[in-house]
Amino acid sequence: MSSDGSTLASQVREATRLALEEEDLKGGSGILRSLVKEKKISATQQRQILAAWADGNGVTFSSAGHVVVSPAEEVLGTAGGASSSTALALAGDHVKNQSEADASKASDLLVVGTTAAACSSGGGQGGTVLPCEAEAPSRPLTEAEIAKRERDLFEQELLLDAQEMTKEQKQRRKVEKEKLVSEVMRKQKKSRREAMEYITQGGLDAEKMQGEMGAPNDAYWDEVLKKGPPEWFEKAFAEYEAKMEVEKEGKGIEGEGSGDGVQGEGLEVALTN
Incomplete structure (x- = not known):
């Protein structure tokens, strides 16, 4: 032994x-x-x-x-x-x-x-x-x-007794917080004060929520703003605007193109009344 x-x-x-x-x-x-x-x-x-x-x-x-x-x-x-x-x-x-x-x-x-x-x-x-x-x-x-x-x-x-456990918990929390501060300073190139503010203001919680929701990160939105909306969005938006324009003119009813437009306006008035 x-x-x-x-x-x-x-x-x-x-x-x-x-x-x-x-x-x-x-x-x-x-x-x-x-x-x-x-x-x-x-x-x-x-x-x-x-x-x-x-x-x-x-x-x-x-x-x-x-x-x-x-x-x-x-x-x-x-x-x-x-x-x-x-x-x-x-x-x-x-x-x-x-x-x-x-x-x-x-x-x-x-x-x-x-x-x-x-x-x-x-x-x-x-x-x-x-x-x-x-x-x-x-x-x-x-x-x-x-x-x-x-x-x-x-x-x-x-x-341990309550007093000793409290001291131990405080020390553990202090060590864990120091690790978080160091990690934020390293990853985000922040000063210690900036890292502390970031943590205090809920920056890490926001990161966690963003990750859980699968939300696009900041780099994605920067790219969208730089290049503008994608082609499929532009096409869909143009179609939507055209449709709204037709409805505004009273032609956005079922059977569009088979009437003379006046009938459509009359029906629209009837529906609204």
Whole structure:
């Protein structure tokens, strides 16, 4: 295992020790959140580890990077690991310490933890790779329920607190805006101030709408103004003017050419009256 792998294993082992030996589930899950944030483990692996804790087990990692459930005493090198009831009691205490809103999400997390362990074959004895995601004990979850539960878990376990997330969002928006300004400056040969004004006044939104509608660009209209309207337009416009002139003279009625014009004028007057 590489040095990074060894570091990851030691961090997960420390998180397991906090959760099962020190009865500090909050501290252990905090380490897991940090590992997910640093992209050292995935959200799925995080849930698998929590599920193992809920069953009183620890985890290691296979050579392929999969989570392997192992007895806590083997992972921690102790005489005996925390029992399933002890781990579940710790999780229950953690739920009670949350706010009412967070408690609901933490309860979902506890359900996932207890049922996910049942998905693994062999109950985790001797090291078992978790092959499946958690399911509700009564029936398999629908895709919509799975998606909702994953979102709830994500919010509960991965999101930063409101203040930190606000700072992160502000920084991300600032970086994205700088990219837009630089792109406008480069493509349109504008100064920074001009680029900022262009963006603020909705220039990029107008470009997007123009592209979605398939509207002719400025170069097309410049060409039309330079060369004048195309021949088909001139011909159609001339025909339209001739037709309007005929109608104006009272000859734009059905059967035009078969009468003497006076009849047409009389009919037009009758129609208008």
